[in-house]
Amino acid sequence: MAKILRTWTFWIDSKLQEECRLHLEANVLASMRGAGGNRRAVATFRDHGDGTCVVVVMSVWDSMADIVAFSGADADAPRIDAHEEAKLIDKEPHVRHYAMTESDLRGLLPPLDS
Numbered sequence: 001m002a003k004i005l006r007t008w009t010f011w012i013d014s015k016l017q018e019e020c021r022l023h024l025e026a027n028v029l030a031s032m033r034g035a036g037g038n039r040r041a042v043a044t045f046r047d048h049g050d051g052t053c054v055v056v057v058m059s060v061w062d063s064m065a066d067i068v069a070f071s072g073a074d075a076d077a078p079r080i081d082a083h084e085e086a087k088l089i090d091k092e093p094h095v096r097h098y099a100m101t102e103s104d105l106r107g108l109l110p111p112l113d114s
Contacts, residue, residue, distance in 0.1 A: 003039065004061045005098040008078050010091035014053045017045055023084065024057065032059050037066025052089060064097065071095075 012020055024043045032041035041059040048054065061067050067075050076094045085091075 002099045002101055004064055005100050006059045006067060006095055007056060008095045009056045011089040012053050014047050014051050017053050035070040037062040
């Protein structure tokens with residue numbers, strides 16, 4: 001059965017990288033990792049050197065039904081609270097979903113420790 005790669009991209013002030021990383025790890029990623037059907041959740045950061053940083057949140061899910069159970073009926077809408085959204089410079093308006101085979105998954109991420 002294919003897995004679903006879910007991604008969302010946003011941009012922040014470079015000075016907020018550590019604050020953002022800590023918030024994502026403690027709240028967003030922890031919530032995703034605890035959700036039924038979630039296999040992985042990570043955030044990547046790329047400082048552009050111009051005062052901005054791009055952040056990509058990626059998660060792997062067993063199915064779209066699991067994503068909907070986590071995110072709500074509008075699975076293409078990013079989940080972000082108003083306080084955190086106010087800190088963003090810009091954001092993609094929609095979350096993206098990609099079907100992945102087991103082979104894709106093995107090539108993208110190593111197995112989790114059991």
